[in-house]
Amino acid sequence: MIRRVVDDLYQIGESIEGTDGWHEPVRVYVLLNDGCPLLFDAGSHVHRGQIMANLRELLGDTPPGYVFLTHTELPHTGNLKAILDAWPSAKIVVSSAILPYCELPWWVTEDQVMYGHAGTHETYGGRPISFLDGILKDQPGTHWMFDEKTGTLFTADAFGYFYPTSAETLFDDELDAGVPTDWLRRYHETAFRFLPLVSAKKVNADIDKVFAKRNVKVIGPTHGNAIRHDVNGCVTRLNQAILEICEETKA
Ligand SMILES: [Fe+2]
Numbered sequence: 001m002i003r004r005v006v007d008d009l010y011q012i013g014e015s016i017e018g019t020d021g022w023h024e025p026v027r028v029y030v031l032l033n034d035g036c037p038l039l040f041d042a043g044s045h046v047h048r049g050q051i052m053a054n055l056r057e058l059l060g061d062t063p064p065g066y067v068f069l070t071h072t073e074l075p076h077t078g079n080l081k082a083i084l085d086a087w088p089s090a091k092i093v094v095s096s097a098i099l100p101y102c103e104l105p106w107w108v109t110e111d112q113v114m115y116g117h118a119g120t121h122e123t124y125g126g127r128p129i130s131f132l133d134g135i136l137k138d139q140p141g142t143h144w145m146f147d148e149k150t151g152t153l154f155t156a157d158a159f160g161y162f163y164p165t166s167a168e169t170l171f172d173d174e175l176d177a178g179v180p181t182d183w184l185r186r187y188h189e190t191a192f193r194f195l196p197l198v199s200a201k202k203v204n205a206d207i208d209k210v211f212a213k214r215n216v217k218v219i220g221p222t223h224g225n226a227i228r229h230d231v232n233g234c235v236t237r238l239n240q241a242i243l244e245i246c247e248e249t250k251a
């Protein structure tokens with residue numbers, strides 16, 4: 001399903017049906033970027049048909065310039081080969097020597113793979129993108145990325161949430177009171193099993209630091225719909241969810 005988030009930012013991807021009516025989204029974000037589209041993650045292989053159809057509809061005759069991978073797990077990289085089969089000129093931007101874990105077609109050349117290092121920024125198709133270390137991650141080397149133009153922070157697994165069926169395609173401003181703490185909590189306690197072992201205060205402080213340093217207008221989580229309205233409110237609710245996960249487990 002294609003949904004326009006803001007400006008030239010679009011969200012595609014489907015959801016996985018979980019238990020008791022809860023669903024886990026698996027999204028791909030696209031910046032059309034005036035003739036040099038940028039893709040953030042490649043989507044799950046189980047949604048290959050829909051994702052490729054959506055990409056073809058969204059991009060038309062314009063091939064993607066770059067595919068940015070947050071990390072190597074299949075929900076994030078599962079369609080890389082399909083994308084490169086369709087658009088062989090696309091370059092891949094990764095955080096580290098991630099290559100052995102990606103299902104790259106044999107004909108991908110070394111110069112098609114680029115490295116974006118945390119703490120740096122580069123320009124891709126005329127668009128500045130900066131890289132930062134993922135604060136919450138389930139794989140070392142996961143990076144978050146920031147698009148200055150739309151103010152979008154792509155957060156990989158963090159800021160994901162499980163939702164009930166009725167909320168499947170809704171952005172935060174289309175929900176009655178934004179993304180509830182409970183939805184964020186359900187996802188984070190499953191996705192980041194180490195959370196009970198760490199200091200909630202420290203994790204929350206690190207997350208707050210990321211948002212204090214840049215003007216984030218949109219959050220693009222892979223496992224949630226984009227948060228485009230109340231970014232601060234969502235950060236506060238995630239802080240609360242992390243606090244609850246850590247403290248209740250320790251209690
Ligand atoms: Fe992950």
Ligand SMILES: [Fe+2]
Nearest residue numbers: 073075157222
């Ligand atoms: Fe993931």
